[in-house]
Amino acid sequence: MDYIQAVLIAIVEGLTEYVPVSSTAHMIFTSSFFGIQEDDFVKLFQVSIQFGAILAVVVLYWRKFFDxxxxxxxxxxxxxxIPALVLGKLFDDKIDAVLGNPIPIAxxxxxxxxxxxxIDGRFHHPTVANEEDITVKKAFTIGIWQCLAMMPGTSRSAAxxxxxxxxxxTRxxxxxxxxxxxxxxxxxxxxYSLFLKTYEVSQLKGYELLTQSPDNLKMFLIGNAVAFIxxxxxxKFFIGIIKKYGFKPWGYYxxxxxxxxxxYFTLNP
Incomplete structure (x- = not known):
């Protein structure tokens, strides 16, 4: 993977992480389309640039996060x-196996x-319009729903x-x-990907892959910066769309x- 390819993947991550279209699926398809070899560093990169996307939410909603x-x-x-952490650890190897096959993801x-x-027509009478009114029980239940996204292609955001x-x-x-x-x-x-996981081929931790070469570390930093922006x-775009049109545009997409x-992947296995 070169720098231009790293920037392309980071753009895809930033565009798709918070909209209900599956960022993982889009990064996998982008890598396949541009012929990026899926080695351990590429796998790490696709996960670790989510850190940049995390910072976007923290910056936009800083008043809530630092109150x-x-x-x-x-x-x-x-x-x-909690549900995602527990199940993610238990099924990490199985998730990695699915990531290598784009057909089921599509x-x-x-x-x-x-x-x-x-989905818009299914829930007619929402009763919770503010985050403050979400109970602990409701929050935990939403966390269980989030676990559906462990199947690549589902979308954590959508689940x-x-x-x-x-x-x-309300939506x-x-x-x-x-x-x-x-x-x-x-x-x-x-x-987990940076400090705890040992990657199968290289048998290295994530931080060891980053420090293996100056290019790896530079691509990691550039990727996170691009994903953040x-x-x-x-x-901002997504919130505007759902307020006006709901979720149908994302469904059609x-x-x-x-x-x-x-x-594409059937014809180009």
Whole structure:
């Protein structure tokens, strides 16, 4: 992977992390389309640049994240992230195996798109319009819904937003809570990938892969910077779209993208 390819993947990450289209699927497809060899560093890079996207949420919503008097806010996020941490650790190897096969990911992309076409009409009477009104129980349940995103192509954002709406949140509130929940979730995933996980081929930890060469470290830093800038723009754009149009545009996009990618990878195995 060269610098231009690293920037392209980071742009894709920033654009797709917080919208319900699956950033993992899009990064995998981008890598395949541009012929980027999927070695251990590329796998690490695709996960670790989520750190830049995390910072976008923290910066945009800094008043909530640094209001230490709101202990319930931190408690809800801490409890909501537990299911993903436990199941993510248990199924890490199986998830990696699926990441190497784009066909099922494209299929999941299509199925998720069909779900999004009908999601606005499914939950007619939301009762929670503010984050402060989300109970601990509701937050934990949304965290369980988030676990559906362990199947690449599902989208962490889509799973947690649907979970929020199922718990009575308005679509705007569900989207914002999904952003908040992404911070501890992706911070944990990035920390695990950098410091705890041993990569199969190289048998190195993530930080060892980064320091293996100056280029690796530079690409990591550039990738996170690009993902941060693009994610800031994408979050504002996404909130505007769902307020005006709901989730149908994302559903149609997923179906079209999934079909095209399914055709592409079927013809180019």
């Amino acid at each position: 230490f008097k709101r202990i319930h806010f931190y408690l809800k996020l801490a409890l909501a992230v 299929i999941v992309l299509i199925i998720g798109g069909v779900v999004l076409l009908f 947690s937003i649907i979970g929020g709406m199922q718990q009575g949140l 705007e509130t569900a989207a914002e809570f999904s952003f908040f929940l992404a911070v501890p979730t992706m911070l944990a995933v990035t920390t 693009v994610a800031v723009i994408a979050i 997923r179906i079209i993208a999934g079909v095209l990618l399914l055709i």
